[in-house]
Structures are given as structure tokens and as C-alpha cells.
Amino acid sequence: xxxxxxxxxxxxxxxxxxxxxxxxxxxxxxxxxxxxxxxxxxxxxxxxxxxxxxxxxxxxxxxxxxxxxxxxxxxxxxxxxxxxxxxxxxxxxxxxxxxxxxxxxxxxxxxxxxxxxxxxxxxxxxxxxxxxxxxxxxxxxxxxxxxxxxxxxxxxxxxxxxxxxxxxxxxxxxxxxxxxxxxxxxxxxxxxxxxxxxxxxxxxxxxxxxxxxxxxxxxxxxxxxxxxxxxxxxxxxxxxxxxxxxxxxxxxxxxxxxxxxxxxxxxxxxxxxxxxxxxxxxxxxxxxxxxxxxxxxxxxxxxxxxxxxxx
Numbered sequence: 533x534x535x536x537x538x539x540x541x542x543x544x545x546x547x548x549x550x551x552x553x554x555x556x557x558x559x560x561x562x563x564x565x566x567x568x569x570x571x572x573x574x575x576x577x578x579x580x581x582x583x584x585x586x587x588x589x590x591x592x593x594x595x596x597x598x599x600x601x602x603x604x605x606x607x608x609x610x611x612x613x614x615x616x617x618x619x620x621x622x623x624x625x626x627x628x629x630x631x632x633x634x635x636x637x638x639x640x641x642x643x644x645x646x647x648x649x650x651x652x653x654x655x656x657x658x659x660x661x662x663x664x665x666x667x668x669x670x671x672x673x674x675x676x677x678x679x680x681x682x683x684x685x686x687x688x689x690x691x692x693x694x695x696x697x698x699x700x701x702x703x704x705x706x707x708x709x710x711x712x713x714x715x716x717x718x719x720x721x722x723x724x725x726x727x728x729x730x731x732x733x734x735x736x737x738x739x740x741x742x743x744x745x746x747x748x749x750x751x752x753x754x755x756x757x758x759x760x761x762x763x764x765x766x767x768x769x770x771x772x773x774x775x776x777x778x779x780x781x782x783x784x785x786x787x788x789x790x791x792x793x794x795x796x797x798x799x800x801x802x803x804x805x806x807x808x809x810x811x812x813x814x815x816x817x818x819x820x821x822x823x824x825x826x827x828x829x830x831x832x833x834x835x836x837x838x839x840x841x842x843x
Contacts, residue, residue: 537563548618619647644819651799666710666763670746672762675753677751718834733747735748
């Protein structure tokens with residue numbers, strides 16, 4: 533199937549373009565960007581012009597920042613195209629609900645992707661936790677914003693999410709693997725004095741079984757980066773490390789097993805496999821659980837102010 537990629541920035545070049553190139557399901561037929569292009573692929577600077585000129589392209593993948601994404605997604609759905617959304621699926625929950633309603637009304641597929649859920653050891657972690665009693669869960673997501681988001685000023689503006697841009701990846705894994713859902717009860721958000729979004733967050737959740745569930749996000753980590761989820765149960769302890777790429781049970785690292793019918797490796801290749809399956813059956817996947825926790829954090833969050841941040 534032909535697909536158009538909208539927003540040719542760092543994430544598109546690092547992940548989406550290679551994933552589509554390796555896909556047996558998709559052919560990159562057009563790009564839309566004010567500045568970027570892909571050699572050998574028809575490029576447009578205007579989205580409406582692409583929709584008008586290429587009615588043969590049934591699907592679009594949106595890699596734009598969250599704030600402008602709604603207008604593009606709505607235009608694509610009105611034009612009868614299936615839509616794939618980079619995480620987070622929108623700037624607000626209400627616009628995500630509106631997009632889902634539009635897709636259902638038109639019989640189109642809509643996919644809110646959470647790439648970290650496709651990390652190699654997330655599914656095995658979920659399978660191991662099934663049926664166990666959770667006693668404690670600790671999420672630690674600390675990285676260097678200058679390394680991963682150089683010059684991306686939009687992440688510091690309203691709607692850019694700040695440290696929740698990577699933190700929502702951790703929440704997407706947590707909401708996927710826990711046998712029972714949790715809800716946020718407290719948040720402490722640390723804002724640079726010159727920015728509109730937080731650089732750090734400390735979260736606490738209520739668990740139906742009374743487990744102690746916490747998360748700490750920080751964008752000021754130097755040296756080794758930390759992306760871990762530690763869970764203690766009545767039958768042992770689990771550690772997901774490197775963003776879900778590595779899994780240990782009671783201190784013993786587990787081998788990576790190939791998921792049936794899915795690529796052995798690569799979060800984004802798996803997303804495009806799932807998008808093809810959704811389109812084939814006319815399905816919609818708009819799980820908003822990770823984004824709901826972020827919205828709740830901004831609602832409940834205690835605001836702390838720290839030193840100004842300069843890229």
C-alpha cells in the first residue's frame with residue numbers, strides 16, 4: 533500500500549523512513565514538509581496539495597509535533613485517508629476523541645502509536661506479570677534532553693510536553709504490562725524558570741491492590757541514560773531496562789524471543805505491521821491511557837521552579 537509521510541524531521545529520518553523502506557506492506561509514495569525531502573520520493577510543501585494531487589495514496593503517517601497535528605489528521609480523514617499518529621496522538625485528549633469519532637463515522641483506520649510498547653521485551657514482561665500480585669512498581673526515566681532533542685524548541689512550548697515527551701514512553705509500557713490499571717494521585721513538576729513545560733516530574737499512582745507505584749522522569753541526566761521499570765510481585769521481581777529492550781527476572785536476564793508474525797527487532801517496523809493489519813480489517817486503535825496520565829499530571833501537579841534551561 534502507498535503511504536505519505538508528513539513531517540520530515542529527526543524522528544522521521546531516524547525511524548519512520550527506514551521502517552517503511554524495510555516494510556513488505558508499505559511503499560513511501562510522497563512526503564510533506566516545509567524543509568525536508570526524501571530522495572526519489574515525490575515531495576510537497578503543502579498537505580492539502582498532496583491530498584489533492586495523490587488520491588491514490590490511501591494512508592498518511594503524521595510525524596509532526598503534537599500541537600499542529602489535529603488539523604492535518606482531520607484533513608486526512610475528511611479526504612478519506614487512513615491515519616497513523618506519532619506519539620503522543622495529539623495535544624489534548626478532546627481532539628483525540630474527536631479524531632476517533634471522525635474515523636468511525638467514515639469507516640477509516642486510525643492508529644495512536646506507542647512505539648515503546650513494541651520494544652523487544654515488553655510483551656514477555658506483560659506475559660510474566662499476568663496473574664501475579666503487584667507489590668511495588670518503580671519507573672525511572674532519566675535522559676539528556678540535549679542529546680535526544682537538540683534545538684527542538686517546540687518541546688518547551690505549551691503542548692510540547694517537556695519531559696513527558698520521553699516520559700509518556702515509560703507510561704505507555706507501564707499501562708501495557710500491569711495486570712490492573714492505575715490512576716494518578718500526585719505529581720510534582722519542575723519547570724525551568726524560562727520554559728513553559730517541565731524538565732522533571734515525580735509521580736505517584738493508586739493501584740487497585742494497594743501496590744506502591746511511582747515514576748520519576750528527568751531530562752538533566754548526564755552520562756549513562758536510564759530507562760528502567762522495576763516491579764516486585766508475590767512471585768519474584770522483574771526489571772525492564774533500556775526502554776524495554778532488556779528483561780531480567782529475579783536478576784537473571786531473559787533471552788529475546790521472536791514474536792509470532794512480527795519482525796524480530798525494531799519498534800517502528802512493528803508499528804507499521806500493525807498499521808497494515810488495522811487498515812486490512814478497517815480497525816481503530818486509539819488507546820489513550822498513557823496520555824491520560826500526562827493530562828492528570830498537569831491537572832494535579834505541584835509546580836516547582838528551577839534554573840533556566842538553555843539549549
